[in-house]
Amino acid sequence: MSARARAGRPISVVVADDRAAFRRGLALILATQPDLRLVGEAEDGYGAVELARSLRPDVVLMDMDMPGMSGTEAARALLGGEHRPRIVLMTTYDSPGRREEAAAVGASGLLLKVSPPEHLLALLRAAGPPVTG
Template sequence: MSISVVIADDQRMVRAGLRMVIETEPDMTVVGEAGDGAEAVALARRVRPDVVLMDIAMPRQDGLSATSTLLAGPHPPRIIVLTTFDTDENLYRALRAGASGFLLKVSSPEHLIAAIRVVAGGEALLDPAVTTRVISAFTAQPGPRPPTEIPALTPREAEVLRLVARGMSNAEIAAALVVGEATVKTHVARVLMKLGLRDRVQAVVFAYESGLIRAGFPDSGT
């Protein structure tokens, strides 16, 4: 099944370059381009792509606002935010807007293609170059006192959520907990389902904003 993609960027040359990279893949199709956020929202609602590549700095409506608008509506696509800027504010706003991925425009074509596949498959992705800054972005935000527990989760599920929020992959979590990777995948799926979260990015948001974890401090419940 082909992955349908919309490209939203105010620079025509950037859109052309992204289209060229994407359309070399037999399982991907660019179904439209938009030059600003408002156009991206209208286009995505019309063609219902699997993935939207969303620039941040665009006229009329910026990419983060457009992301929030699309994800609040029916049949939301998966959204990867593309930017030349990796500031903490943009990272935090992108995650809060509900983006499933965050990539710098200097990322390699191979990384971009892999990101589209990961996000289209229902997972979340953050550029390795900015993962640590994502955590820093959350530590800079004032938050509530850490709760002693999250009633919906078992102790093991809460532990897995803490490790997800630390940026660990399923394989790394499996090694840390001395369990199989399939078991970790099951725990992550249950955490997302119980908390009504879409993906790992939303799990990171929840973990920090709920106070379950704060970088630089011992994890609550440990």
Template sequence: MSEASPIRVVVADDQAMIRVGLRMVVESEPGMEVVGEAADGVEAVAVVRRCRPDVVLMDISMPRMDGLTAARQLLDAPHPPKIVMLTTFDTDENLYAALRAGTSGFLLKVSPPEQLVEAIRVVAGGDGLLDPAVTTRVIASFAGRHEPVRPPQLAELTPRELEVLRTLARGLTNAEIAGELFVGEATVKTHVARVLMKLNLRDRAQAVVFAYESGVVRPGAAG
């Protein structure tokens, strides 16, 4: 355990006090380190490309370039980091756009320190969805405003993979999916990887968006 590499984190927020607070929380946690900071979106892109972190804590509202635009630029590049959007509200339409773009989720700025630490661990591990209840609620709320469109890629999924996609849409972790489908976690990991690959999705959060927008699940039917 002690030989594991620390989770490398970049903090991007235009308020210096917020950055200081986030740095203190992250660096007080064993196995995590802050490798860079940024005060706006332009700087965030440059710092991330230079420092190559595992996780970026990205304020959604920043000068020069907002966090959503910065996130899109980073996610479009090879080997992107996991990005957690920092926000004041959890119902902002920008959050839905961020999830569609491939960010791993969002965190309220008023969240307690232990929730921040857990968020970093969850997205760095990639086996779960950050704050599944809130994330699925935001996605269902915005996706439900439009008629679902069934993309042709859905036909590439096997019945089991479609079943896995439905469990992802409910925000289940790999361990929870394994328990529900009576298979091993390694098998679940393989299924999840194939679902993301076949549907050309970056993350579990994007899989939830896809499931709702394609009509694989309907708002109110995934819990």
């Protein structure tokens, strides 16, 4: 259990991916973690931005490649706004260009979709805001 969970406030997460089955899998993984709380799901970058602005999550986990507004474009929009959640981007493709793109938009992390759940959880916990008090 993380220090945040012991402090009584889980890290709130919005998930955005255009594949419903993948979003559902992420939701199931997050549901097993007492220090992480899924607060919303979106199928594209527009939805991710709308949810993040209304729900003000600690972290937005989103696919880099979604139709309409990509995760990269959504990250730029969110990080340029009033509420700036931490962003963890996901990709199917491992390349230096992807890592550079994620860093350039200010993402807190980049997750390969083939990574084990432990990597996902570690990235979300590292991206979450520090425990205060």
